Amino acid sequence: MASFSQLARQLGCSRPLLKxxxxxxxxxxxxxxxxxxSPKPEHAPFPTKIPExxxxxxxxxxxxxxxxxxxxxxPPPSARAACKDPITTVKESQLAVLDPTGERGTLFDxxxxxxxxxxxxxxxxxxxxxxxxxxxxxxxKLCGIDTSFLLRNELTRVGVEMMVKVYSPNVQSVEIVQRxxxxxxxxxxxxxxxxxxxxxxxxxxxxxxxxQQSALTGQRPSSGKKR
Amino acid sequence: MPPRLPKKLAQxxxxxxxxxxxxxxxxxxxxxxxxxxxxxxxxxxxYNAGPDLPVLKSTPAAALERKANTxxxxxxxxxxxxxxxxxxxxxxxxxxxxxxxQLDRVQVVAHKTIAVHGYNAVxxxxxxKHPTNVRKSLLGHFSGQGVSAKRxxxxxxxxxxxxxxxxxxxxxxxxxxxxxxxxxxxxxxxxGFAGVMKRHGFHGQDRSHGVSLTHRSxxxxxxxxxxxxxxxxxxKMAGNMGNEQNTVQNLKVLKVDRENGLVLVxxxxxxxxxxxIRIQDAIKKPWPxxxxxxxxxxxxxASA
Numbered sequence: 251m252a253s254f255s256q257l258a259r260q261l262g263c264s265r266p267l268l269k270x271x272x273x274x275x276x277x278x279x280x281x282x283x284x285x286x287x288s289p290k291p292e293h294a295p296f297p298t299k300i301p302e303x304x305x306x307x308x309x310x311x312x313x314x315x316x317x318x319x320x321x322x323x324x325p326p327p328s329a330r331a332a333c334k335d336p337i338t339t340v341k342e343s344q345l346a347v348l349d350p351t352g353e354r355g356t357l358f359d360x361x362x363x364x365x366x367x368x369x370x371x372x373x374x375x376x377x378x379x380x381x382x383x384x385x386x387x388x389x390x391k392l393c394g395i396d397t398s399f400l401l402r403n404e405l406t407r408v409g410v411e412m413m414v415k416v417y418s419p420n421v422q423s424v425e426i427v428q429r430x431x432x433x434x435x436x437x438x439x440x441x442x443x444x445x446x447x448x449x450x451x452x453x454x455x456x457x458x459x460x461x462q463q464s465a466l467t468g469q470r471p472s473s474g475k476k477r
Numbered sequence: 478m479p480p481r482l483p484k485k486l487a488q489x490x491x492x493x494x495x496x497x498x499x500x501x502x503x504x505x506x507x508x509x510x511x512x513x514x515x516x517x518x519x520x521x522x523x524y525n526a527g528p529d530l531p532v533l534k535s536t537p538a539a540a541l542e543r544k545a546n547t548x549x550x551x552x553x554x555x556x557x558x559x560x561x562x563x564x565x566x567x568x569x570x571x572x573x574x575x576x577x578x579q580l581d582r583v584q585v586v587a588h589k590t591i592a593v594h595g596y597n598a599v600x601x602x603x604x605x606k607h608p609t610n611v612r613k614s615l616l617g618h619f620s621g622q623g624v625s626a627k628r629x630x631x632x633x634x635x636x637x638x639x640x641x642x643x644x645x646x647x648x649x650x651x652x653x654x655x656x657x658x659x660x661x662x663x664x665x666x667x668x669g670f671a672g673v674m675k676r677h678g679f680h681g682q683d684r685s686h687g688v689s690l691t692h693r694s695x696x697x698x699x700x701x702x703x704x705x706x707x708x709x710x711x712x713k714m715a716g717n718m719g720n721e722q723n724t725v726q727n728l729k730v731l732k733v734d735r736e737n738g739l740v741l742v743x744x745x746x747x748x749x750x751x752x753x754i755r756i757q758d759a760i761k762k763p764w765p766x767x768x769x770x771x772x773x774x775x776x777x778x779a780s781a
Contacts, residue, residue: 320617325605325625326647329738330581336559336739340577340732344564378570395563396572420570 341394348395348417357424358390358397358416369439370430372452373401374459375414376423383412384427384456386449389438402442404451409443427452427459537595548597548636550764553757554583554648555603555629556740558663560750564731564741575731576746578661578754580738581605583648584624588641589632598634599642602627603753629753651735658759660726663748667720677713723747727759 296312305313333339349355360366367373367387374384385401388411397416404410414421441447532539556578563574581604589598606628608616619626622644635641642648653659673679673695681693695715698708725746732741746754758764 320613320620322608322616322620323623323625326582326584328582328605329650329736330557330579330604333579333734333737333739336577336579336737337562339734339737340562340564340739340741347567348565395565415572417565418570418572419565419567 337394344395345417348419354416354424355397358399359392360390361392367399367424367426368430368434369437370434371426372428372455373399374425374427374456375401375412375421378420378422383414385410385412385452386439386442388440388442402449403453404448409448427456541591541596544634545636547760548634549640549758549760550636551640551758551767552585552599552601552633552635552642552648553659553755554580554652555601555631556580556583556754556756557603558746558748558750558752558754561745573731573743574745575741575743576728578740578742578746578756580648580650580652580740582625582627584627585642585644585646585648586619586624586627586630587622587644590638590641596634597637597641598632599640600630600632601648602630604628631753631755633755633757649735650733650738650740653730653733653740653756654765655730655733657730657765658727658762659730659742659756660724660759661728661742661746662722662724662755662757663746663752665719665721665723665747666749668718670716671718672715673713676715676718679713727761 298314300308300314345352345355356363356366358367360368367390369387369389371387372384373387374382376382383401383403385403388400388402390399391397395417398413399416400411400413402409402411414424416424442449532542559577559579561574561576563572565572583601583603585599586602587600589596589600591597602619602624604627606626608626611619611626616626624645668675672693674681674693679695682688682691682696684692695713698712698714725744728746729743730740731743733739740756742756748754
């Protein structure tokens with residue numbers, strides 16, 4: 251058996267010879283050099299109206315498009331539009347409590363109020379706990395709720411400075427003891443810290459002022475006038 | 478050429494052998510009916526089976542258990558940093574520096590649940606973006622949940638399902654109570670590409686004594702042959718500084734304004750003005766007691 255199969259495999263190469271040969275000769279004789287013109291087949295449009303039961307069989311790109319309209323929801327009312335400038339809102343709500351009359355603000359608003367405190371004035375501050383502090387005003391910082399002024403004095407022959415917040419509830423009163431003689435040409439009088447320009451102690455001026463005040467009102471000079 | 482079996486016949490014995498044991502011993506792993514199938518399906522180990530075995534530390538269940546005490550009970554909110562100012566305490570007269578945060582159209586967009594995602598979280602959106610400027614896939618996400626397109630979307634993890642606020646619910650400023658503590662999470666101000674002196678506080682090198690052109694450089698980046706002749710991982714070098722997430726913990730809520738969406742927190746919060754801040758109940762303080770306010774607001778919303 252094995253010898254027969256081997257033999258058959260070797261003879262297998264002659265199998266094509268056994269097949270009936272096509273008529274090559276006649277084909278060659280019928281062909282010519284020029285080819286016959288055939289028009290380009292026209293593109294048949296894909297049928298638009300297809301029954302529904304066939305829709306699942308056709309490719310996705312040929313399926314009729316069903317426009318799904320996405321529902322877009324409107325935004326809820328905006329807090330940002332209600333309050334464009336929150337810092338100012340917070341400041342104003344604070345000022346309504348701390349400075350309802352606007353008196354403190356105008357006293358230090360040197361840009362708008364001509365009768366305001368100016369740098370170089372001698373001021374006297376009385377705090378809620380009764381402590382007074384007086385000194386020459388070196389600078390005024392207009393900064394919203396953090397508006398403050400700097401006072402300089404000399405206590406026990408040592409220069410002392412105190413930054414006071416205008417709107418602080420701890421400040422009971424601020425009064426102008428003495429206006430500056432000449433308008434200062436600087437906004438910040440930091441040069442007054444130098445020994446050449448230092449005003450030294452203002453206690454004499456303040457005590458004079460308090461004496462006059464007490465003579466006018468007939469009271470003891472314990473608490474200052476509230477501004 | 479040796480004789481070959483047809484394809485169907487050739488695969489039959491192997492497929493039978495692979496399927497037979499699976500049919501006999503049912504495995505807990507569901508057998509897929511499609512795709513590439515593993516030749517070695519996972520087996521149940523006889524050494525790791527029993528009713529009283531401890532939960533392994535590296536499993537998601539153990540991770541959730543570890544996090545349970547530090548995950549807030551309720552969601553947080555997205556806010557925009559508007560700047561800093563100060564308020565005066567009426568009793569003591571003390572000035573308290575504060576940061577003004579504004580909540581603008583903060584709304585629950587979606588949920589993440591343990592069953593589906595492996596953890597519980599509330600997806601919160603804030604602000605508004607014009608729908609034409611939102612990609613269609615994202616717009617579909619918003620529309621599917623019935624909310625408008627949001628400019629900012631973040632997730633807040635919560636402990637369990639009870640903290641999942643319903644989708645579409647608005648989170649107003651009075652979600653936080655005055656006096657409670659919050660954690661504020663945001664990106665710090667970007668400083669760009671910074672040298673080592675600015676970025677890591679290196680001292681730099683001498684102004685003189687022979688130093689030339691390397692007054693602000695880092696010096697050596699590591700040991701030579703004895704240390705492996707390489708730069709160790711984590712070496713502090715020049716690079717981008719800032720614009721990385723930072724959490725400021727335990728900020729006290731000083732004031733809350735529902736109409737204007739304002740929340741005033743004590744002290745500073747990372748980031749420039751206009752940046753987005755994520756605020757949530759402080760994890761290092763006792764959880765705030767949530768009582769009537771939410772019910773009252775719900776009642777007003779229902780009536781309105």
